[in-house]
Amino acid sequence: MKKPHPTLATQMMASIRSRGERPLVSVRDESDGGLLVASYNVHKCVGTDGRFDPERIIHVIREIGPDVIALQEADKRFGERMGLLDLPRLHLETGLTRVPVLSQPKSHGWRGNVLLFKEGVVRDVHQVVLPGLEPRGALVAEIDMKGGAELRVIAAHLGLLRWARRQQADMILELMRARADCPTILMGDFNEWRLGQGSSLSRLEPMFGPLPPALPSFPARLPVLSLDRIMANQAGLITDISVHDTPLARTASDHLPIKAKINLSLGKLA
Numbered sequence: 001m002k003k004p005h006p007t008l009a010t011q012m013m014a015s016i017r018s019r020g021e022r023p024l025v026s027v028r029d030e031s032d033g034g035l036l037v038a039s040y041n042v043h044k045c046v047g048t049d050g051r052f053d054p055e056r057i058i059h060v061i062r063e064i065g066p067d068v069i070a071l072q073e074a075d076k077r078f079g080e081r082m083g084l085l086d087l088p089r090l091h092l093e094t095g096l097t098r099v100p101v102l103s104q105p106k107s108h109g110w111r112g113n114v115l116l117f118k119e120g121v122v123r124d125v126h127q128v129v130l131p132g133l134e135p136r137g138a139l140v141a142e143i144d145m146k147g148g149a150e151l152r153v154i155a156a157h158l159g160l161l162r163w164a165r166r167q168q169a170d171m172i173l174e175l176m177r178a179r180a181d182c183p184t185i186l187m188g189d190f191n192e193w194r195l196g197q198g199s200s201l202s203r204l205e206p207m208f209g210p211l212p213p214a215l216p217s218f219p220a221r222l223p224v225l226s227l228d229r230i231m232a233n234q235a236g237l238i239t240d241i242s243v244h245d246t247p248l249a250r251t252a253s254d255h256l257p258i259k260a261k262i263n264l265s266l267g268k269l270a
Helices: 008-021 054-064 087-094 162-177 200-208 247-252
Strands: 035-041 068-072 114-117 120-130 136-145 150-157 184-189 228-232 238-243 258-262
Touching: 035 054, 035 150, 035 184, 035 228, 054 087, 054 247, 068 150, 068 184, 114 136, 114 150, 120 162, 136 162, 150 162, 162 200, 184 258, 200 228, 228 238, 228 258
Parallel strands: 035 068, 150 184
Antiparallel strands: 035 258, 068 114, 120 136, 136 150, 184 228, 238 258
């Protein structure tokens, strides 16, 4: 008999029951090497206490210590879409550099998506308009990492409507089919809690294989929905994945960051 996928109610109850068992993680473990990638919806730097505080976001990123991180909602949504973080300070404290994009003068990224990396050379960048009623986009960057390894990162923020997410997932597949094979990480806020065939993310499986475990990351104070995801196009590329759950992260944004350890020497095409 085919095992049924959990409903929203069962996911919520399981998350609540396990809340006290999840350890708080505040420092990066350097022991096993590899690259640490992360995705974080910063909610325009407004925390769960309703306070606008970009400094808390910088502190959370510093806690994570990523080699590559994708941020969502890092720009204002309307008008000049001004960036909300102090990027020079972020670079000084973490070594992270913004992947350059063509956007409005005061923006950090592309439709709120900002991609930062620590060491390497950006070889190619594409800014993609995703279909739907909302102004959604994806940022595709190909980076020659330190040591010569090649990595493609797709940072995306999918829409709130299920039909739009399906079209957006299809467009991401089209992007992958049009480009040469290489290790690829797809990450961002996908706004999808469903599992199985009812999930718009199931459309990504032909390229990204079985979806990784669903880890609750929203809302930050009591996460029950797995809206944020990191997935790879090669089996074995992701060696570990977890939610960055700390006291500061629970307050700084309405999403918790999600992070994954990747090993470019272990990946094989799915």
